[in-house]
Amino acid sequence: MAGIKVRNITFKYPDSEAPVLKNISFDIRPASWTAIIGHNGSGKSTLARLIDGLLIPTTGSIEIDGVRVDETTLGIIHQQIGFVFQNPENQFVGATVADDVAFGLENRQIAPKEMEKRIDSALEMVGMTKYKDVEPINLSGGQKQRVALAGILALMPEVIILDEATSMLDPLARKEILTLLKKLKDEQNISIISITHDLNEIELADNTIVINNAQIVKDGPTADVLKNKKLLTEIGVGIPVSQQLQSLLAARGINLPNKYLNLEELKYWLSQQLQ
């Protein structure tokens, strides 16, 4: 299980003057779910690419499971990290679903027999076994994103980075993918880092890191971050339904419990009051 240590990183794109990220440090525990949130352009996608070694920090260091990310360790790093992008359409290379899942394995020169096994088990994990021989083009958005995920699971990573991976899905498909990821995290001990502005996705995270103007402005338990309405509004994430409803009820004179309630907890609390 891989933990991640980020120390004092600053990153500047070659053609720009201001750094996208300034002096960022944080830790991610093994087998935890971390949401990274912030405005469009806050540097959160850059951060994900730095962790994956797709970009190298201008200064500072990143360690994955004790290995420092740099040009010489990318091979090892990419064995530990899988990256799911926003648009599944841009990620397909194979003629069939199985071919597509095989792509990453072929690049790693895995023996054909072992490959077969891994493809089957990855497709099973994402519930796409019966689509094995289907052309990816004939799948729905949610199914495509599951296949992209299977391609990554086949490589047995310890960390999965989701870069707005559910933002193009319809609400039902999004719910399915998130439920699946939650299960993978719990059963396979995979760490998840999700770059997102979807509140449902944020609510699944153990910890949330908020980035604004190239810096970390908050890093703590998700419940603490989601309580902070001012901060959420500032970074354009919006306020969770549970918090909006609690404010509306408080404004109407209802006394609410003095702690963070997520939507499920609020629904149960309300239903007790209304018996």
Add this chain to the structure above:
Amino acid sequence: MAKSAVTVTNLHYTYPNTTKEALAGVSLTIQEQDFVAIVGQTGSGKSTLVSLIDGLLQPVSGQLKIAGLTIDASTKADQLSKIHHHVGFVFQFPEQQLFAETVAEDISFGPHNLGWSERKIQEAIDEALMRVGLPLELKTRSPFALSGGQMRRVAIAGVLAMQPGILILDEPTAGLDTQATNELLALIKKLNDNGTTIIMVTHQMEQVARYANRVIAMNEGAIVADTTPQQLFSYPDKLTKLSLTLPASVEIAQFLNNNGAKLENTEPLTLEELANEIVKAMEKNND
């Protein structure tokens, strides 16, 4: 009496090289200044229907009447393209179609195609930018140097510049953050208040609840509901069958009543309405 903006009669459409009908006999009337939401699963026929209304596809059979034009299987291509004088279409992720070197040039593309004079085009560019809430200084900038939300506004300005009476939007807020989403919806609402007929394809039931006066649900190429949002949400089982969700306000109200509460209105369209219902029910409990 409201005038009809679009009348569709028994419309059928099948994509080339396929056998299954994408639209299997659709009829509907949209009134001027309606705000219509079209909902349904991927593949239900929503996009096909709006593409036909925009003249991007030609019906296999059946008829459309839009702004005095009648379109059917025998309509000539030049006649079909006249629809673009009346109907604007904002595609999904419209910023991906930006292409010009400057914002002004990008916005002027549609008006040029309509053969407008240079002066009219310049006025239309300024007005469209103001309508989407972007400063005129951006005119000379590259659209690719803008933020995602701004790029989408430029793309929408390009459609608005043609001053369509009917505006079709396909998932206009997909991929935008909450703030950009709310701003864009406020803009669409304002256009609607000022007389534009809105046809919006969406998966977001909160948006249907808050903005649409009418909702059309599609499944397998047919219309399965054509009603008010409130009515549609009062059949949660039907929605589940269509793989559609309820807006949070309705979902919470129905959960509460299924668990012993007695809210009078189980389809509150906003969280404010829901809060009022909850307070009313609590007061009654205390009496």
